[in-house]
Amino acid sequence: MLGWFKKKIARPASDEEVSPPDQQEEAVVGEPGPEEAKSILHEDVGVLFKRLTKGLAKTRGGFIKRVDELFLGKKVIDPELLDDLEEILITADLGVETTMDLVDDARDRVSRNELADPQALKAILKERITDFLLSSDRPAELVMPTEGPFVIMVVGVNGVGKTTTIGKIAHKFANAGQRVLLVAGDTFRAAAVEQLKIWGERVNAPVIAQATGADPSSVVFDGMEYALKRRYDVVIIDTAGRLHTKVNLMEELKKIKRVIGKKLSDAPHEIMLVIDATTGQNGISQAREFGKAVDITGLTLTKLDGTAKGGIVVNICREFDIPIRFIGVGEQVEDLRDFEPEEFVEALFAEESDS
Ligand SMILES: Nc1nc2c(ncn2[C@@H]2O[C@H](COP(=O)(O)OP(=O)(O)OP(=O)(O)O)[C@@H](O)[C@H]2O)c(=O)[nH]1
Ligand SMILES: [Mg+2]
Known part of the structure; x- marks a missing residue:
């Protein structure tokens, strides 16, 4: 898993030349991380997958389990079954458009006799959900600049998990x-x-x-100077999370972004919006609001362990052309997973027994 993260944070070899992915993995890390890092490096991939499936247990219970219950013992796909499926998808926060897309497609396939039974429909759902998650045009990798610090500005409404996510990301980079x-x-x-x-x-x-109450831009100015002078590799900037409906927060974020850019052109390299997955559709409007103020380049969805409505992940992928970088599946430092669509869907559809 960390190997994959290393690839994600690959620094290109030079301005002109970007090494192919297999070489980037070699090029990225400097000295080995602290002792603690080694345990993560050697952590079994199977263990990590189990942690993910465990973190997604609630989502699975609310979404796939309901689909399974609906399909149980049914031999044919009739209109009533499709109506019930539609309701399950909508209540799982997949969003109206995504749901209609999936159900209309299922209806078409049924009328063309392409789906033999509900199990075949389940397989198609899985396939199409994976497609939605893979459809972003933007690069999924965090690409570090060739020189100077990689600056990440983290934004989001209050309580979504920004500071916690920053701690978890810092841990990954340090490792x-x-x-x-x-x-x-x-x-x-x-x-x-x-x-x-x-x-x-x-x-x-x-x-x-x-101190509390200081001008955030002035703190950020200090932070950038410090990072440049002491040649830090990564700078992660926490921001306030008052309600996104307050215009002044958006103005503040724009100003912070300008200050960063003045100290280092091209920075911030990543503006990460953190969304609390338990807030459902609200997350969509937050992405829209923050996107108007600053150009969001990546998303982290937190608290997926605490919701039965994991469909928000699919909805967001479909609604916005912004890659999901990480998902939070718990409060511990290891509970931030790199978002890998196929792995996520596997964990979502995984059998109950392993958790
Ligand atoms: N279960 C769970 N809890 C999380 C996750 N991420 C964050 N939290 C918890 O959510 C709460 C709020 O997290 P913070 O990191 O303080 O959120 P914030 O966005 O920085 O909040 P403000 O600074 O008030 O804007 C804390 O209790 C975190 O432990 C997650 O993935 N799963
Ligand atoms: Mg905070």
């Missing part, structure tokens, strides 16, 4: 041998800086911060 700096751009909430500092200690990354 891949990268020097990480954290910047406490959330100066609004009293405990925000403290929370980031705790994560900084956990993953051995310094945190640039000022």
Whole structure:
């Protein structure tokens, strides 16, 4: 799994030349990470998959289980079955359009006699859901710049899991041998800086911060200077998460982005929107609102362990041409998975027995 992440964060060899993926994997890491890193490096892929399927148990229980129950003992696909399927898909947050697309397609296939029984329909659902998840045109990999720090700005409404996700991402980079700096751009909430500092200690990354109420852009300015001077590999910037309906938050984010860009052209290289998967359709409107203010380049969906409505993942992939980089399936540092569509669908459709 970490090997895959290494590939994801590959630094191109030079401006002109981008090495092929198999060489990038060699080129990316410097010194081996701390002791702790080794345990992750040697973690069994099977164990990681089990963690993912466990994290998605609720989603599976609410979505695939209902599909299974509906199909159980049915020999034919009749209109009533398709109506029931439609309801299950909609209540699982797949969204109206995605649901209609899937069900209309099923209807067509039935009328062309292409689907023998409900099990064949289940296989088609799985296949088409995978297609939706793979359809983004944007590069799925986080590509680090050839030189200078890789700057990630993390945005999202309050409580979605930004700071936690930052801690988890920092851990991944640190394990891949990268020097990480954290910047406490959330100066609004009293405990925000403290929370980031705790994560900084956990993953051995310094945190640039000022007092609560300070100008976030000024903290970010300091952070960028510090990172450039001391040649950090990765800078991750936390931001405040007050309601996205407040215009001033969006203005603040634009300003932070400008400050970063002034210190380092091309940066931020990644503007990551964090969405709480349990909020369902709300996540879609958040992506729209934040997208208007700053160009979102990647998504992280958190708290998938806490929802029976994992369909939001499919809905978001279909609605926006923004790749999902990570999914959060728990509160622990290891509970941030690289988003791999096929693996995700397998975990979603996995049999109950292993969890
Ligand atoms: N179950 C679960 N909990 C999560 C996940 N990610 C974050 N959390 C929890 O969600 C809560 C909020 O997380 P924060 O990281 O503080 O969220 P935030 O977006 O930084 O919040 P603000 O700073 O208030 O805007 C915490 O209790 C986290 O432990 C996840 O993937 N699964
Ligand atoms: Mg926070």
